[in-house]
Amino acid sequence: MAIADCSTALVLTGGGARAAYQAGVLKALAEKGQCRFPIITGVSAGAINATYLASVTEKPIESAQHLCEAWNDLQIEEVFRSDLSAIGRSLILWAWMLIRGSGGHTVPVRGIVDTTPLRNYLQRRIRTGGIQSNLEQGKLDALAISATNYHTGQTITFVHTKEEFQPWVRAGRRAVQAQITIDHVLASSALPIVFPAVPVNGVYYGDGSVRQTAPLSPAIHMGADRILAISVRYPRDPVEETEIQVHGYPPPAQILGMLMNSIFLDSLEADAERLRGTNQIISHYASSAQPPGRFRHIDLLVLNPSRDLGKLSANLAADLPLSLRLLVRGLGAERSRTPDFLSYLLFEPSYVNRLIELGYQDTVNRWAKIEAFLADSGRSRGR
Numbered sequence: 001m002a003i004a005d006c007s008t009a010l011v012l013t014g015g016g017a018r019a020a021y022q023a024g025v026l027k028a029l030a031e032k033g034q035c036r037f038p039i040i041t042g043v044s045a046g047a048i049n050a051t052y053l054a055s056v057t058e059k060p061i062e063s064a065q066h067l068c069e070a071w072n073d074l075q076i077e078e079v080f081r082s083d084l085s086a087i088g089r090s091l092i093l094w095a096w097m098l099i100r101g102s103g104g105h106t107v108p109v110r111g112i113v114d115t116t117p118l119r120n121y122l123q124r125r126i127r128t129g130g131i132q133s134n135l136e137q138g139k140l141d142a143l144a145i146s147a148t149n150y151h152t153g154q155t156i157t158f159v160h161t162k163e164e165f166q167p168w169v170r171a172g173r174r175a176v177q178a179q180i181t182i183d184h185v186l187a188s189s190a191l192p193i194v195f196p197a198v199p200v201n202g203v204y205y206g207d208g209s210v211r212q213t214a215p216l217s218p219a220i221h222m223g224a225d226r227i228l229a230i231s232v233r234y235p236r237d238p239v240e241e242t243e244i245q246v247h248g249y250p251p252p253a254q255i256l257g258m259l260m261n262s263i264f265l266d267s268l269e270a271d272a273e274r275l276r277g278t279n280q281i282i283s284h285y286a287s288s289a290q291p292p293g294r295f296r297h298i299d300l301l302v303l304n305p306s307r308d309l310g311k312l313s314a315n316l317a318a319d320l321p322l323s324l325r326l327l328v329r330g331l332g333a334e335r336s337r338t339p340d341f342l343s344y345l346l347f348e349p350s351y352v353n354r355l356i357e358l359g360y361q362d363t364v365n366r367w368a369k370i371e372a373f374l375a376d377s378g379r380s381r382g383r
Helices: 016-031 045-055 060-072 084-100 116-125 129-136 182-188 217-221 252-264 266-286 322-330 340-345 349-365 367-375 377-381
Strands: 007-012 039-043 142-149 155-161 173-177 198-200 203-207 224-230 299-303
Touching (some): 016 060, 016 224, 016 252, 016 340, 016 349, 039 217, 045 060, 045 129, 045 142, 116 182, 129 155, 142 217, 173 217, 182 198, 224 367, 322 340, 349 367
Parallel strands (some): 007 224, 039 142, 155 173
Antiparallel strands (some): 142 155, 142 203
16 A cells, blocks of 8 residues: 655765765755655665664754764765775685685685774664654654565665555565665665675665666555656756767776766666656556556656766765775776766765765755645646
8 A cells, every 4th residue: 555645755866975965965855844754764874864864853954954963074984894804815715715616615715805994883873762752752653675586686675664555566676664774775785796785584685776676666556646856967968968978998997987887876866767757657647548557647856966976086086095095996996087986985085075965955956846846746647
């Protein structure tokens, strides 16, 4: 059943360090009095922001400010161990495993980096008990975060609601009811191979963006009639799309950046196109004698950065710890005009501050459009 007949959902996508952009957007929304959403969904780094918002019990403007402060205070050492000895040991163990094979024994290494610092950081910043409190007080209808089940390959959406709901099942994805914890958040943001998989109820999960083909789906299933999605994808114009980013044979960093873009950025745009197409079909049938059936019109506004977040990270590799500087240099990131691979890992104030400021300013500049969307989306349906 639907959680609510008429609700606005907030959808937060993944993107590693790029998710700091969302914090800037949310701060501006809070200052305008628009930061309380009954339905919140997130995936990967967006799941961290989503769970934080769903768990805070303070005023929206204070919670948004604290979220920005949490991002501003973040450094790579608080996400994963970046010293040469830790990363070097993991790479050696991975190489040994590839040469010798696991032989049916326990794999000696579970990720290139150790994310214990991130677990500790999130436990200090997020009080998941606040989710249930907000549900009981009617401040929240549902929180949903997605992760990839490594045992089955399915995308699993964990849904935290006050009451039981009917889980949905679709090709390659399904929903389950859960009391969301830090383990769920870490599972949703566990980048494959780089971050270790996270066990939840005896099942290992990884980053929810990997196979999530319909990121708007959780919000729709939970009854949203309009969706505000915050993307970290810069919409390039036709000229920018054809710009050459690297000359000669593409270095590994260029290829890895494209793979990460595919995982974190492309699915939302494709899903948004499908939803807009469905809305057009529904609008057509609504003006005829034929009913639209079980489908309903869902208003959508996607907020994209006004600048390329990959290019925004250029010339900041020097701010990385030595181990990562050597890694990024060895992968050839400096050869690309748009170092996307670097932008996903740059959990440093020099980059994060730029993202927060950009997200804040973009929202202020677009406030008239956002306000109109949040105030009365029903006009687009001809009500």
